[in-house]
Amino acid sequence: MGRRSCCRRPLPVVASLGAALLFLCAAPRALRPAFENKVLGSGWFGGERKSPLQLLRELDQGPRSAMAEVHQQRRELLRRACSRHTRRQRLLQPEDLRHVLVDDKHRLLYCYVPKVACTNWKRVLLALRGRGDPGAIPAHEAHEPGLLPSLADFAPAEVNRRLRDYLTFLFVREPFERLASAYRNKLARPHSAAFQRRYGTRIVRRLRPHAQPDALARGHDVRFAEFLAYLLDPRTRRYEPFNEHWERAHALCHPCLVRYDVVGKFETLADDAAFVLHLVGEPGLRFPAPPLRPEKDLTRVQARRLFQDISPFYQRRLFDLYKMDFLLFNYSAPSYLRLQ
Amino acid sequence: MKPALLEVMRMNRICRMVLATCLGSFILVIFYFQSMLHPVMRRNPFGVDICCRKGSRSPLQELYNPIQLELSNTAILHQMRRDQVTDTCRANSAMSRKRRVLTPNDLKHLVVDEDHELIYCYVPKVACTNWKRLMMVLSGRGKYSDPMEIPANEAHVSANLKTLNQYSIPEINHRLKSYMKFLFVREPFERLVSAYRNKFTQKYNTSFHKRYGTKIIRRQRKNATQEALRKGDDVKFEEFVAYLIDPHTQREEPFNEHWQTVYSLCHPCHIHYDLVGKYETLEEDSNYVLRLAGVSGYLKFPTYAKSTRTTDEMTTEFFQNISAEHQTQLYEVYKLDFLMFNYSVPNYLKLD
Numbered sequence: 001m002g003r004r005s006c007c008r009r010p011l012p013v014v015a016s017l018g019a020a021l022l023f024l025c026a027a028p029r030a031l032r033p034a035f036e037n038k039v040l041g042s043g044w045f046g047g048e049r050k051s052p053l054q055l056l057r058e059l060d061q062g063p064r065s066a067m068a069e070v071h072q073q074r075r076e077l078l079r080r081a082c083s084r085h086t087r088r089q090r091l092l093q094p095e096d097l098r099h100v101l102v103d104d105k106h107r108l109l110y111c112y113v114p115k116v117a118c119t120n121w122k123r124v125l126l127a128l129r130g131r132g133d134p135g136a137i138p139a140h141e142a143h144e145p146g147l148l149p150s151l152a153d154f155a156p157a158e159v160n161r162r163l164r165d166y167l168t169f170l171f172v173r174e175p176f177e178r179l180a181s182a183y184r185n186k187l188a189r190p191h192s193a194a195f196q197r198r199y200g201t202r203i204v205r206r207l208r209p210h211a212q213p214d215a216l217a218r219g220h221d222v223r224f225a226e227f228l229a230y231l232l233d234p235r236t237r238r239y240e241p242f243n244e245h246w247e248r249a250h251a252l253c254h255p256c257l258v259r260y261d262v263v264g265k266f267e268t269l270a271d272d273a274a275f276v277l278h279l280v281g282e283p284g285l286r287f288p289a290p291p292l293r294p295e296k297d298l299t300r301v302q303a304r305r306l307f308q309d310i311s312p313f314y315q316r317r318l319f320d321l322y323k324m325d326f327l328l329f330n331y332s333a334p335s336y337l338r339l340q
Numbered sequence: 341m342k343p344a345l346l347e348v349m350r351m352n353r354i355c356r357m358v359l360a361t362c363l364g365s366f367i368l369v370i371f372y373f374q375s376m377l378h379p380v381m382r383r384n385p386f387g388v389d390i391c392c393r394k395g396s397r398s399p400l401q402e403l404y405n406p407i408q409l410e411l412s413n414t415a416i417l418h419q420m421r422r423d424q425v426t427d428t429c430r431a432n433s434a435m436s437r438k439r440r441v442l443t444p445n446d447l448k449h450l451v452v453d454e455d456h457e458l459i460y461c462y463v464p465k466v467a468c469t470n471w472k473r474l475m476m477v478l479s480g481r482g483k484y485s486d487p488m489e490i491p492a493n494e495a496h497v498s499a500n501l502k503t504l505n506q507y508s509i510p511e512i513n514h515r516l517k518s519y520m521k522f523l524f525v526r527e528p529f530e531r532l533v534s535a536y537r538n539k540f541t542q543k544y545n546t547s548f549h550k551r552y553g554t555k556i557i558r559r560q561r562k563n564a565t566q567e568a569l570r571k572g573d574d575v576k577f578e579e580f581v582a583y584l585i586d587p588h589t590q591r592e593e594p595f596n597e598h599w600q601t602v603y604s605l606c607h608p609c610h611i612h613y614d615l616v617g618k619y620e621t622l623e624e625d626s627n628y629v630l631r632l633a634g635v636s637g638y639l640k641f642p643t644y645a646k647s648t649r650t651t652d653e654m655t656t657e658f659f660q661n662i663s664a665e666h667q668t669q670l671y672e673v674y675k676l677d678f679l680m681f682n683y684s685v686p687n688y689l690k691l692d
Contacts, residue, residue, distance in 0.1 A: 083430055089611050090513040091442050160440040168439075259439045 051107040052167035052279040056261055067275045074263045074330070081328045082256035092257055099244070099252045100151035102162065103128055106280050109151060109162060111170040111253035114245045115181045116266050117273075120288045121171065122148060124277070127285060135288045168258065169276055172249050172329045173266035175322040180224075180303040182245040187222045196220045199243065203230045224306045225314075232317050248325050255328060263329065304336040312338040398457050399520035399632040403614055414628055421616040421682070428680040429609035442610050444512060449597070449605045450504035452515065453479040456633045459504060459515060461523040461606035464598040465534045466619050469495050470642055471524065471626070476500055477639060488642050516611065522629055523606050525681045526619035528674040532584075533577070533658045534650035535598040540575045549573040552596065556583045577658050578666075585669040603676045616681065656688040664690040 050058070059068040100111045103125055110125060112118035122142040123134035129148075131137060141147075151159055173181075186195045187203075200219020204211050207226045215221055230236055231246065244252060253260070262279075264272035273287035307315065315337050319326070326333065333339060406415050451460045456478050462468040472495040473487035479501070484490060494500065504512055526534075539548040553572025557564050560579040568574060583589055584599065597605060606613070615632075617625035626641035659667065667689050671678070678685065685691065 079430070079433065083426065087612060089516050091444065091509050091516075093509050156441075156443040156445075160443070163439050163441065257441055259433075 049281060051165065052276075052281070053107065053165060053261060055279045055281070056167060067271065071262055071272075071275065074265075075261070077330050078255060078260070078263055078328060081330070085324065085327050086256045090257070092254060094152045096254055097151040097159065097258075100168075100258070101125060101148045102151055102154075102166075103148075104162075105129070106282075107162075107166040108280065109166045109168040111168070111258070111260070113170060113172060113178075113249045113252055115178045115185070116171045116173040116249075117269055118171070119143065121273075123288060124273075124285065128280070128282065134285070163258065167262065167276075167279060168260050169262035169264060170249070170253050170255070170260050171264035171266060171269070171272070172325070174300075174303075174331050174334070175248070175325040176307065176318075176334055177299045177303045178249075178266075179246055179322070180306050181299060183224055183227050183306070184302065186245055187219075187227060190220070193218070193220070196222070203227060206230065206233070206235075225310060228310060228314055228318055231321065232314065248322055250324050250328055265329075303334070307334070307336055315339060397634075398518075399629075399634070400457070400518070400614065402632045402634070403520060418615055418628075421618075422613070424682045425608050425613065425616065425680050428676065432609065432676060432679075442607060444505045444507075444509065446607055446610075447504035447512065450521075450611075451475050452502045452504055452507075452519070454502070455479055455481065456635070457519040458629075458633060459519045459521040461521070461611075461613070463523060463525065463531075463602050463605055465531045465538070466524045466526045467622055467626075468524070472496065472501060474626075474630075474639070474641070478633065478635065487639075520615065520632065521611060521613045522615035522617060523602070523608075523613050524617040524619060524622070524625070525602055525677070527652075527655075527683050527686075528601075528677040529659065529670075529686055530650055530652065530655045531619075532599055532674070533655045536575075536577055536580050536658070537650060537654075539598060540573075540580060543573070546573070549575075556580060559583065559586070559588075578661055581662055581666055581670055585666060585673060601674060601677050603680065608680060618681070655686070659686070659688050667691060 056068075059065065060072055064072065099113070100109050101122070102109060106128055108125070108128075110121055112121060119139050119142050120134065123137045125148055126137055126142060127134040151162065154162070186192050187200055196219040198219075200222045201216060202219070203222050203226050204215050204219050207229050208215065231242075236242070241247065242251070250256070255263075262272070262276055264276065270287065277285055277287060310318075316339050319333060319337060319339060325331070403415065403418075406412055449461050449463070451462060451472065452458070453460070453475055458475075458478065460471060460475055462472060469492050470487065473490045476490055476495060477484045477487050504515065507515065539545050540553060549572040553575045554569060555572075556575050556579050557568050557572055560582045561568065584595075589595075594600065594604070602608070615625075615629060617629065623641055623643065627636060630636045630639050630641065662670070668691050671685070671689065671691060677683070
């Protein structure tokens with residue numbers, strides 16, 4: 001009796017493990033045909049229409065429009081900055097390309113940087129895959145993992161083929177405005193409770209002496225100064241890489257190793273987005289309109305206000321931490337900083 | 341009871357003596373190692389000839405912050421060569437359609453010497469046999485002492501040297517950052533003629549005749565004889581050039597390393613070489629590398645017979661029979677190597 005009952009129990013476990021293994025073996029195969037089919041079913045078969053990269057090259061060679069001129073200058077500035085400020089000669093691991101999203105049908109590669117309109121760009125990419133109006137796609141759905149393939153999922157030869165033939169673009173933002181936006185959105189707002197439990201509690205535990213039990217449990221009232229101290233604490237990055245919301249753009253997208261054809265800026269978002277969509281050649285598609293508030297001035301004012309209370313010592317150290325993003329993407333040091 | 345106690349006391353004394361001896365020995369050992377370490381730490385920084393590398397500066401430090409003044413002029417020369425590569429890469433990237441990222445497979449030509457923190461990218465027909473011999477001596481940990489003792493065929497056995505593609509990506513990145521990287525280059529058309537003479541006119545290179553010679557003849561020679569198609573051992577230089585400029589050739593497979601561009605073998609726009617040696621100043625540049633590695637006291641670049649070397653005059657003769665059109669097309673194929681390594685357009689070319 002005892003032996004029989006003992007023998008019976010392991011069977012479901014073994015069966016579950018077997019099933020799990022079978023699923024793991026099957027899943028990659030199931031995923032691969034989908035991508036391969038899209039490659040084979042590319043709308044560019046037979047050369048009906050020019051790819052975005054071909055269009056961009058033609059724009060660069062012909063008499064240039066104002067927009068093409070702007071983007072040519074940005075590419076040149078980025079390339080020069082890479083040459084001057086970096087001596088990087090490393091190989092990229094697949095995971096380094098995790099932030100580069102792939103649209104095989106339209107031959108696009110987009111490196112997303114959180115807090116730089118990436119929700120809307122993900123909506124646009126989903127719309128290009130046949131999801132209709134980007135404005136109608138809920139934000140949480142746009143961020144669902146696995147919906148958009150990442151360049152990290154491909155073999156090196158496939159990566160290089162796409163880098164050669166696809167239009168590669170990213171959008172960047174003034175680094176301290178982006179940081180202020182990440183702080184306000186993730187650590188200061190009530191609706192980000194899960195985020196605050198994960199990061200806020202850690203910040204409070206480490207940087208706030210005699211913290212209240214409520215603060216230790218919820219992490220909901222992190223001050224900006226505490227957030228910055230957390231970023232500057234060497235232990236933070238030793239423990240794990242920066243969260244993508246405050247990781248430097250150059251560490252997410254590797255712009256000195258991957259060559260970007262279009263560098264869009266948050267400050268000229270509507271124009272730059274229109275330029276990219278023009279190259280894509282989908283006239284019916286519109287980049288979702290930003291909320292009806294003076295976004296540019298508002299974020300600058302917010303950043304200035306937040307940095308007002310930070311000591312020059314911390315301002316200097318924080319600027320050094322994000323300096324490469326300032327240099328590579330041609331942002332000058334904010335006027336409200338007191339760098340000594 | 342008393343005898344037992346006496347025994348215990350005796351044992352205690354014995355134990356005490358053993359303990360005292362051990363302590364004394366331990367202290368002696370400590371002092372010995374301290375005295376061992378002291379001379380190393382206080383070694384003369386100008387003692388270039390000291391063989392032992394541990395505790396001395398790395399080749400990179402020696403290169404970028406030379407102590408000896410006589411090295412400074414050489415450092416300036418090599419800085420100019422590095423700048424030339426950088427400038428050409430920058431100019432090229434503005435026009436280039438090549439936008440790939442490096443993968444480990446691209447690093448097959450980079451030979452690693454772990455002991456001296458060196459990485460050497462070998463380019464066939466640019467003294468690479470002798471440099472491979474040197475790398476075998478440097479990384480052989482005493483197995484070899486004289487590079488010329490090593491037979492040429494053994495230097496080319498891939499198992500005898502470690503290449504950078506054999507490491508994991510983090511290991512590769514660490515070495516690219518920390519090791520001194522160098523390569524040797526040669527005037528591109530002189531290198532090409534040297535490859536042609538060695539691979540297509542020497543009787544003993546039958547494997548090259550069969551693999552490449554037959555293909556070249558089949559494609560480039562009208563009314564080829566059956567024997568020529570079978571043996572491939574009488575390829576003319578004009579036929580070789582026609583094969584190189586035929587777009588079909590590189591679409592079919594990459595160029596063989598003996599006539600592949602340095603740009604494609606060593607990736608100088610992705611990998612920043614700290615030292616660019618030139619075939620024309622082979623001995624000076626090679627001995628400079630050895631000096632930076634801290635081994636010039638006992639290791640010299642081997643001098644060898646120049647009687648078989650391909651020279652400028654020889655190259656000129658070979659190009660006499662090449663049409664202006666083919667010369668122009670061939671120059672385009674190797675243009676980056678000319679520009680990157682500061683070789684001027686040969687004056688025997690009839691470029692329009």
